[in-house]
Amino acid sequence: MTPSRRMWRLAFALGKQRMLSTRMLIMLPILLLFIPGMAWGFADPNIQLPADQLPTNGTEVMFLASIGIVFAGTMAAVLIAHDGISRDRVSGVLEVRLSQPMPRWRQGVVLMVGHWSSIALPVALLLLASMMLVGYRSGMWMPLSDALIYIVAAMLILLWYTVFALLASSIAREQGSAIAFSIGLWFLFTLLWVLFTTLLAALNGVAVGDTQDQGYLVFEGRLDLLSPNGVYHHLLETRLNGVDRGVSALGAYLAAVLWTIVPVYLFQRRLNRLVP
Incomplete structure:
Protein backbone atom coordinates (compact mmCIF):
# COMPACT_ATOMS: atom_id res chain seq x y z
CA MET A 1 0.00 0.00 0.00
CA THR A 2 1.36 3.40 -0.98
CA PRO A 3 1.85 6.04 1.76
CA SER A 4 -0.81 8.30 0.21
CA ARG A 5 -3.37 5.52 0.01
CA ARG A 6 -2.67 4.51 3.59
CA MET A 7 -3.06 8.13 4.70
CA TRP A 8 -6.48 8.49 3.06
CA PHE A 42 -37.92 30.57 5.66
CA ALA A 43 -39.56 28.88 2.65
CA ASP A 44 -43.02 29.55 4.09
CA PRO A 45 -44.86 31.75 1.54
CA ASN A 46 -46.63 33.51 4.43
CA ILE A 47 -43.52 34.25 6.47
CA GLN A 48 -43.51 37.67 8.15
CA LEU A 49 -40.25 39.52 7.41
CA PRO A 50 -39.34 43.15 6.66
CA ALA A 51 -40.21 44.00 3.06
CA ASP A 52 -36.56 44.39 2.04
CA GLN A 53 -35.70 40.95 3.43
CA LEU A 54 -38.43 38.84 1.85
CA PRO A 55 -36.79 36.13 -0.28
CA THR A 56 -37.71 36.13 -3.96
CA ASN A 57 -35.84 33.00 -5.06
CA GLY A 58 -34.40 29.78 -3.68
CA THR A 59 -30.90 31.21 -3.32
CA GLU A 60 -32.15 34.00 -1.06
CA VAL A 61 -34.13 31.53 1.04
CA MET A 62 -31.04 29.39 1.59
CA PHE A 63 -28.99 32.50 2.36
CA LEU A 64 -31.40 33.37 5.17
CA ALA A 65 -31.23 29.76 6.39
CA SER A 66 -27.42 29.84 6.41
CA ILE A 67 -27.60 30.96 10.04
CA GLY A 68 -28.13 27.27 10.78
CA ILE A 69 -24.64 26.50 9.48
CA VAL A 70 -23.13 29.42 11.38
CA PHE A 71 -24.58 28.29 14.69
CA ALA A 72 -25.16 24.53 14.62
CA GLY A 73 -22.71 23.41 11.93
CA THR A 74 -19.69 25.22 13.32
CA MET A 75 -20.54 24.22 16.89
CA ALA A 76 -20.73 20.58 15.79
CA ARG A 97 1.25 7.77 17.13
CA LEU A 98 3.92 10.40 16.61
CA SER A 99 6.62 7.74 16.78
CA GLN A 100 5.14 5.89 13.81
CA PRO A 101 7.06 5.91 10.49
CA MET A 102 4.33 8.04 8.86
CA PRO A 103 5.53 11.67 8.49
CA ARG A 104 3.82 14.12 10.79
CA TRP A 105 2.40 16.17 7.95
CA ARG A 106 0.54 13.07 6.78
CA GLN A 107 -0.70 12.47 10.31
CA GLY A 108 -1.93 16.06 10.31
CA VAL A 109 -3.87 15.44 7.09
CA VAL A 110 -5.41 12.33 8.66
CA LEU A 111 -6.57 14.34 11.68
CA MET A 112 -7.95 17.24 9.65
CA VAL A 113 -9.68 15.24 6.94
CA GLY A 114 -10.94 12.61 9.38
CA HIS A 115 -12.59 15.04 11.78
CA TRP A 116 -13.79 17.35 9.01
CA SER A 117 -15.37 14.56 6.94
CA SER A 118 -17.29 13.28 9.95
CA ILE A 119 -19.28 16.52 10.11
CA ALA A 120 -19.04 17.59 6.44
CA LEU A 121 -20.87 14.55 5.04
CA PRO A 122 -23.94 14.80 7.31
CA SER A 130 -32.91 21.65 2.70
CA MET A 131 -32.76 22.70 -0.94
CA MET A 132 -35.32 20.05 -1.81
CA LEU A 133 -37.60 21.24 1.00
CA TRP A 141 -35.45 26.02 -6.81
CA MET A 142 -31.80 26.99 -6.54
CA PRO A 143 -29.74 27.05 -9.75
CA LEU A 144 -27.07 24.37 -9.83
CA SER A 145 -24.23 26.92 -9.74
CA ASP A 146 -25.71 28.61 -6.66
CA ALA A 147 -26.20 25.25 -4.95
CA LEU A 148 -22.56 24.30 -5.58
CA ILE A 149 -21.27 27.59 -4.16
CA TYR A 150 -23.56 27.19 -1.15
CA ILE A 151 -22.33 23.67 -0.38
CA VAL A 152 -18.65 24.49 -1.00
CA ALA A 153 -18.87 27.54 1.28
CA ALA A 154 -20.44 25.41 4.02
CA MET A 155 -17.74 22.76 3.68
CA LEU A 156 -15.06 25.45 3.94
CA ILE A 157 -16.39 27.03 7.13
CA LEU A 158 -16.66 23.56 8.69
CA LEU A 159 -13.03 22.91 7.72
CA TRP A 160 -11.90 26.20 9.27
CA TYR A 161 -13.57 25.50 12.60
CA THR A 162 -12.31 21.91 12.58
CA VAL A 163 -8.74 23.12 12.15
CA PHE A 164 -9.27 25.78 14.85
CA ALA A 165 -10.41 23.08 17.27
CA LEU A 166 -7.51 20.77 16.40
CA LEU A 167 -5.05 23.63 16.81
CA ALA A 168 -6.52 24.41 20.23
CA SER A 169 -6.35 20.72 21.11
CA SER A 170 -2.67 20.60 20.16
CA ILE A 171 -1.89 23.60 22.38
CA ALA A 172 -3.91 22.52 25.42
CA ARG A 173 -2.48 20.08 27.93
CA GLU A 174 -5.86 18.67 28.94
CA GLN A 175 -9.29 18.31 27.39
CA GLY A 176 -10.86 21.03 29.54
CA SER A 177 -8.52 23.70 28.22
CA ALA A 178 -8.98 22.45 24.66
CA ILE A 179 -12.75 22.77 24.70
CA ALA A 180 -12.59 26.11 26.53
CA PHE A 181 -10.27 27.53 23.85
CA SER A 182 -12.36 26.09 21.01
CA ILE A 183 -15.69 27.30 22.39
CA GLY A 184 -14.10 30.68 23.11
CA PHE A 189 -16.72 34.84 15.84
CA THR A 190 -20.37 33.81 16.20
CA LEU A 191 -21.80 35.98 18.98
CA LEU A 192 -19.34 38.75 19.84
CA TRP A 193 -18.28 39.76 16.33
CA VAL A 194 -21.31 42.03 15.82
CA LEU A 195 -20.49 43.90 19.03
CA PHE A 196 -16.83 44.12 17.99
CA THR A 197 -17.81 45.48 14.56
CA THR A 198 -20.19 48.05 16.04
CA LEU A 199 -17.59 49.25 18.52
CA LEU A 200 -14.89 49.69 15.86
CA ALA A 201 -17.35 51.44 13.55
CA ALA A 202 -18.25 53.93 16.28
CA LEU A 203 -14.58 54.57 17.05
CA ASN A 204 -13.95 55.28 13.36
CA GLY A 205 -16.83 57.73 13.10
CA VAL A 206 -19.13 55.44 11.10
CA ALA A 207 -22.86 55.77 11.83
CA VAL A 208 -24.02 52.62 13.62
CA GLY A 209 -27.65 53.51 14.34
CA ASP A 210 -28.86 52.69 10.82
CA THR A 211 -27.92 49.20 9.64
CA GLN A 212 -28.92 50.20 6.09
CA ASP A 213 -26.34 53.00 5.98
CA GLN A 214 -24.00 52.24 3.10
CA GLY A 215 -20.95 53.48 4.98
CA TYR A 216 -21.63 51.08 7.83
CA LEU A 217 -22.33 48.19 5.44
CA VAL A 218 -19.02 48.73 3.65
CA PHE A 219 -17.12 48.99 6.94
CA GLU A 220 -18.82 45.85 8.25
CA GLY A 221 -18.19 43.96 5.01
CA ARG A 222 -14.48 44.70 4.99
CA LEU A 223 -14.09 43.88 8.67
CA ASP A 224 -15.90 40.59 8.07
CA LEU A 225 -12.91 39.46 6.03
CA LEU A 226 -11.19 38.94 9.39
CA SER A 227 -13.90 36.52 10.52
CA PRO A 228 -14.54 33.01 9.14
CA ASN A 229 -18.28 33.57 9.47
CA GLY A 230 -17.96 36.84 7.58
CA VAL A 231 -16.01 35.26 4.74
CA TYR A 232 -18.61 32.48 4.59
CA HIS A 233 -21.37 35.04 4.13
CA HIS A 234 -19.31 36.93 1.56
CA LEU A 235 -19.05 33.71 -0.46
CA LEU A 236 -22.82 33.29 -0.35
CA GLU A 237 -23.38 36.95 -1.26
CA THR A 238 -21.47 36.47 -4.52
CA ARG A 239 -24.61 34.69 -5.77
CA LEU A 240 -27.05 37.39 -4.64
CA ASN A 241 -28.16 40.41 -6.64
CA GLY A 242 -28.09 43.92 -5.22
CA VAL A 243 -25.69 43.19 -2.35
CA ASP A 244 -22.79 45.62 -2.02
CA ARG A 245 -20.74 45.48 1.17
CA GLY A 246 -17.49 46.76 -0.30
CA VAL A 247 -15.99 43.34 -1.09
CA SER A 248 -15.84 41.97 -4.62
CA ALA A 249 -16.38 38.32 -5.51
CA LEU A 250 -12.65 37.98 -6.18
CA GLY A 251 -11.89 39.43 -2.75
CA ALA A 252 -14.24 36.93 -1.12
CA TYR A 253 -12.61 34.01 -2.96
CA LEU A 254 -9.10 35.17 -2.05
CA ALA A 255 -10.12 35.57 1.59
CA ALA A 256 -11.51 32.03 1.56
CA VAL A 257 -8.22 30.72 0.18
CA LEU A 258 -6.25 32.53 2.90
CA TRP A 259 -8.60 31.30 5.64
CA THR A 260 -7.97 27.78 4.35
CA ILE A 261 -4.20 27.94 3.94
CA VAL A 262 -3.16 29.87 7.05
CA PRO A 263 -4.90 27.75 9.75
CA VAL A 264 -3.82 24.52 8.04
CA TYR A 265 -0.23 25.77 7.91
CA LEU A 266 -0.30 26.80 11.57
CA PHE A 267 -1.70 23.42 12.60
CA GLN A 268 0.86 21.49 10.57
CA ARG A 269 3.69 23.59 11.98
CA ARG A 270 2.38 23.05 15.50
CA LEU A 271 2.11 19.29 14.94
CA ASN A 272 5.65 19.10 13.56
CA ARG A 273 6.99 20.82 16.68
CA LEU A 274 4.75 19.00 19.13
CA VAL A 275 6.43 17.16 21.99
CA PRO A 276 4.02 14.68 23.69
Missing part, protein backbone atom coordinates in the same frame (compact mmCIF):
# COMPACT_ATOMS: atom_id res chain seq x y z
CA ARG A 9 -7.67 5.15 4.40
CA LEU A 10 -6.74 6.21 7.92
CA ALA A 11 -8.46 9.57 7.43
CA PHE A 12 -11.72 8.01 6.28
CA ALA A 13 -11.55 5.39 9.04
CA LEU A 14 -11.23 8.21 11.59
CA GLY A 15 -14.09 10.06 9.93
CA LYS A 16 -16.32 6.99 10.12
CA GLN A 17 -15.43 6.48 13.78
CA ARG A 18 -16.29 10.08 14.65
CA MET A 19 -19.44 10.09 12.53
CA LEU A 20 -20.85 7.09 14.40
CA SER A 21 -19.85 8.38 17.82
CA THR A 22 -22.27 9.26 20.61
CA ARG A 23 -21.25 12.89 20.25
CA MET A 24 -22.54 12.98 16.68
CA LEU A 25 -25.79 11.29 17.67
CA ILE A 26 -26.32 14.07 20.21
CA MET A 27 -25.56 16.78 17.64
CA LEU A 28 -27.73 15.30 14.88
CA PRO A 29 -31.11 16.51 16.23
CA ILE A 30 -29.64 20.01 16.60
CA LEU A 31 -28.37 19.93 13.02
CA LEU A 32 -31.78 18.75 11.82
CA LEU A 33 -33.47 21.60 13.66
CA PHE A 34 -31.11 24.33 12.49
CA ILE A 35 -30.43 23.34 8.87
CA PRO A 36 -33.50 21.77 7.19
CA GLY A 37 -35.74 23.15 9.93
CA MET A 38 -34.76 26.77 9.27
CA ALA A 39 -34.87 26.25 5.51
CA TRP A 40 -38.43 24.94 5.85
CA GLY A 41 -39.40 27.93 7.96
CA ALA A 77 -17.33 20.87 14.10
CA VAL A 78 -15.81 22.28 17.28
CA LEU A 79 -17.35 19.61 19.50
CA ILE A 80 -16.24 16.81 17.19
CA ALA A 81 -12.61 17.94 16.92
CA HIS A 82 -11.84 19.72 20.21
CA ASP A 83 -10.18 16.65 21.76
CA GLY A 84 -8.62 15.29 18.58
CA ILE A 85 -5.13 15.57 20.09
CA SER A 86 -5.53 16.42 23.78
CA ARG A 87 -7.33 13.15 24.55
CA ASP A 88 -4.53 11.08 23.02
CA ARG A 89 -1.94 13.19 24.85
CA VAL A 90 -3.56 12.49 28.23
CA SER A 91 -3.86 8.76 27.55
CA GLY A 92 -0.32 8.42 26.19
CA VAL A 93 -1.50 7.32 22.74
CA LEU A 94 -0.17 10.49 21.11
CA GLU A 95 3.44 9.55 21.87
CA VAL A 96 2.92 6.20 20.17
CA VAL A 123 -24.15 18.56 6.79
CA ALA A 124 -23.86 18.20 3.00
CA LEU A 125 -26.73 15.71 3.01
CA LEU A 126 -28.81 18.02 5.20
CA LEU A 127 -28.10 20.94 2.86
CA LEU A 128 -29.28 18.92 -0.13
CA ALA A 129 -32.41 17.98 1.81
CA VAL A 134 -37.32 24.86 -0.14
CA GLY A 135 -38.18 23.92 -3.71
CA TYR A 136 -41.06 21.72 -2.60
CA ARG A 137 -42.61 24.26 -0.22
CA SER A 138 -42.06 27.51 -2.10
CA GLY A 139 -41.62 26.37 -5.69
CA MET A 140 -38.32 28.30 -5.81
CA LEU A 185 -13.14 31.12 19.46
CA TRP A 186 -16.58 29.98 18.35
CA PHE A 187 -18.21 32.42 20.78
CA LEU A 188 -16.02 35.29 19.54
